[in-house]
Amino acid sequence: MTADQRADLNQQALRAFQRDLPRLWAERPGQWVAYRGGQRLGFGLHKHELYQECFQQGLQREEFVIFCIEPQETEITLGPVVLD
Amino acid sequence: MPLFIDRLPFHRWTDPTRSPPLSYWTVVLPVMVAEPSLTGPPPVAQVQEWALDTGNRGEAFAWRHHLLLAGLDPDQGRLPLPMTILTVAGKVTVPVRDVDLWLVSNLPGSPPPPYRIVLRRGLPFLDVATIPDPQFQRPLIGIRTLRTARLKVEMDFDQDTVSVWTPDPVRP
Numbered sequence: 522m523t524a525d526q527r528a529d530l531n532q533q534a535l536r537a538f539q540r541d542l543p544r545l546w547a548e549r550p551g552q553w554v555a556y557r558g559g560q561r562l563g564f565g566l567h568k569h570e571l572y573q574e575c576f577q578q579g580l581q582r583e584e585f586v587i588f589c590i591e592p593q594e595t596e597i598t599l600g601p602v603v604l605d
Numbered sequence: 606m607p608l609f610i611d612r613l614p615f616h617r618w619t620d621p622t623r624s625p626p627l628s629y630w631t632v633v634l635p636v637m638v639a640e641p642s643l644t645g646p647p648p649v650a651q652v653q654e655w656a657l658d659t660g661n662r663g664e665a666f667a668w669r670h671h672l673l674l675a676g677l678d679p680d681q682g683r684l685p686l687p688m689t690i691l692t693v694a695g696k697v698t699v700p701v702r703d704v705d706l707w708l709v710s711n712l713p714g715s716p717p718p719p720y721r722i723v724l725r726r727g728l729p730f731l732d733v734a735t736i737p738d739p740q741f742q743r744p745l746i747g748i749r750t751l752r753t754a755r756l757k758v759e760m761d762f763d764q765d766t767v768s769v770w771t772p773d774p775v776r777p
Contacts (some may be wrong), residue, residue: 531685541667569705570725572642577663582642586685589725596689597663597729 533558534586545590557585578592606757606770609710609720610634615765616654618740632657632760632767634746635693635709637719638667638675638728640682643705648720650675651742652709657758657767658750661747665688665706668737671744672702688729701727706746708754708769720771722746722754 522530523527534556541549545554553571555562565571568587575585615630635653639647650672655665671686684701704727705718737743751758757770 528685531683535685568641569721573644576642580629582682587641588684591725593686594663594688594726594749595686596691597661597666598691599661599666599745600692 522584530558530572530584531586537561538586538588539593542560542590546592548589552590554590555585555587607717608712608768609708609717609771610712610767610769611712611767612761612764612768613711615767617765629740630765631743633743634767634769636710636722636744636746637707637709638671638677638704639707640677641703641705641723646707646721649651650707655706655746656743657751657760658745659748659751662749663688663729663747664724664726664750664753665728665744665746667728667744669730669732669734670736672704672728672730675704677704678701679732684727688726690729690731696700697731699729700732701729702728706750708771717771720754722750724750725753738754 537559539555549564553565553568555571555575562575562585565574571587616633617628619626619628624753633656635652636655637647637650637652639650649745653671669679679702682703684703686701687698689698690703697702704724706722706724708722709719710716755772759768
């Protein structure tokens, strides 16, 4: 799988997660969910356990993405020294 | 709650180029950075001093350098949703890598094993080749992470120390 293919698969996973998030947030807040592209692979109570489950399915690390089921922070504010 | 870090001194740095020399203090915690898939503490990892930043409303922040120091590839394990960093100097969008943090105890004798701190949103990092200033550009642990990890933190500004308690173990 090329880097472009991986990036495309991850963007598909992000879109699927964002589509599903309102319902998942209502049903499974704080849990973890794994996607391979648009395909949802499963849920977990702990992130590292869900990683292990995906590995056991034969998937490589770069083939899937795990998200926490919660509102997604997209901005943080830091002191100016950080970007100096 | 069991004591995990006992009166760890604040990091102190004195700038000798100022006249008279000027001191700075930073509340730092000993942290290891590791792959999020580990089922236990990383067997070998460099302990880094991460600044406790209660003014940071996010989870954490680091530089590419800190991932490399931890033996992690900053170009692997990236999450598809980047993070925008806002400062008074402007804003920049940075990549996010999925990692877990492990807090390291300073208790003498037989200290408890490292305590996993899960980053729910991953670790945003400044993806630059330059090495950050070791005094002013430390990796940061924000308030959201402290809440997720359910830590109790006591900062003593009389003795310049920080103590940390971890949550009570879950009983079956």
